[in-house]
Amino acid sequence: MTASVAPLSPTTRTPSPLAGARARGAVTLMFAVNGLVLGGWGGSLPSLRDKLAIGDGQVALMLFAAGIAGITSMQVGGRLSDAVGARRITLVALPLLLLTAAVLALAPTYPVAVAGAVLLGLGNGAMDVSMNAIGVQVEVARRGPVMSSFHAFFSIGNLLGAAAVLGLAAGFGLSGGAVVTPLLLTLVVVGAVVLVVLARIAPVAAPVVHRSSDGARTRVPRAAYVLGIMALAFGLSEGTAVDWSSIHVTDVARVDTTTGAVGLVAVSGFMVVIRLLGDRLVTRFGRRAVVRFGGACAALGYLTVTLVSPLPLLVAGWALVGLGVGMIAPQVYAVAGHLGGGRVLAVVVTFGYASFLAGPAVVGFLVRHLGIHHAMAVPAVLCAGIVALAATIPREDRDLA
Incomplete structure (x- = not known):
């Protein structure tokens, strides 16, 4: 039910x-x-x-x-x-x-x-x-x-x-x-x-009632936890980009810290651009396709910054990361809200928020043991996982009702 x-x-x-x-x-x-x-x-x-x-x-x-x-x-x-x-x-x-x-x-x-x-x-x-x-x-x-x-x-x-x-x-x-x-x-x-x-x-937002047809209170749907796993992946990926991109560019390209900040500029700038365009992309291609493309784009960006060293290629890689992760969060949160209002959003946002906070520290541990260049392979794998999990997102929002 x-x-x-x-x-x-x-x-x-x-x-x-x-x-x-x-x-x-x-x-x-x-x-x-x-x-x-x-x-x-x-x-x-x-x-x-x-x-x-x-x-x-x-x-x-x-x-x-x-x-x-x-x-x-x-x-x-x-x-x-x-x-x-x-x-x-x-x-x-x-x-x-x-x-x-x-x-x-x-x-x-x-x-x-x-x-x-x-x-x-x-x-x-x-x-x-x-x-x-x-x-x-x-x-x-x-x-x-x-x-x-x-x-x-x-x-x-x-x-x-x-x-x-x-x-x-x-x-x-x-x-x-x-x-x-x-x-x-x-x-x-x-x-x-x-x-x-x-x-x-501010508009009045109606309460959301979680009841089955016989009046019993329903449980949080299992799909919420699949969305939560996706939030865990993009939260770590976005947090890593925000906290480590400038340091990564500085150390790998061997440039000064001011120049290294261009890594975070690329991430942030491309996140804004894709989010301004994102609604049109969803209208044309659907949420599932947008999330899949975002995961693939971010995975490719992280793979790039794992394998290359020249400054222009590193900046291009971080731009791809920003472009990719910028597509994912709005759509996953939208699906969560359509699925079950604030209750499901609370589950999914918590996964993403906790991962955003803790993820960079985890990556920091990997940096100490693998080196900053190769530690970025971990978020690349997680973003690839988002591509696979995107198959669980319905093609149409009405399928969630």
Whole structure:
């Protein structure tokens, strides 16, 4: 017996506000502001380290605390999104995320910063699941794919948040620990403005009921765990690209660290480009084909950076990785949402999030034992596995209803 998820049924004929441009714009804002705050947080970490005079081990502990809090919050947020509507959860989680930024901006001591990191995990975990849940409902109402564009604006926000560090340094002559407070407080103000706008225009997302035809509560479908394995693979692959691409280019091509950063630029830039184009590709070829091509593209990119050394070829390889992994997450999350709302999204996003956080550390272990050049073969194999698992994705979203 399958779950009855009425709000996600693409056969519903009643016109919905979720289908309008206003709803799409609101969800785009959710993804963008979430990416902006997280990008600012990531970009401010070196400055926060200097301000609090802490070491890399303490920074790692702070990130670990945020990760554990985020994973916990995803489970609660996913179920609450189904129970009371994802809009409410998003509009509670975003202020918590902004409070986090304020706490971190003003943190006078390391324990306060750790508390701020825990708040960040709680706010981001709930918002991550709930905004994806709303995105899926908008997609159903519009009868066409939009999830890729939402994730594109998350990536754009992330880049802008990280770039704000450079902007403050260049525009006001700030450096070191002096950057973190004005940066994060600026993001709080921007986020507060977005929150006011969202409170007025964010669409109402209906609760999702997980009941069979005889009224019994249904279990999480097994397909959710297959999607979770795919999320595990692309989470590690994306996390490795974000955290290791610049170091890889620097060490393998034997260039300076500034030039080596072109590896991450290639990954991030091509992720944004493909996500902006992704909805058109899904409309034309279907989710299964897009995920398969994304896995193959990322696998080829990782294979390239494993085998070559010249700088142009390395950059081309990392561009292929960005192109590939950028296609996969929006589609896997969309399928999860169509399959069973926030509850299934919580499972899949948790797999991806945990892998994104832990994967780079695993790759770091491999780097020490295999060398940085050959360690990249591991994500290549995982991306190839995504190509095989993509066969489980239905050709049409209506097959999930």
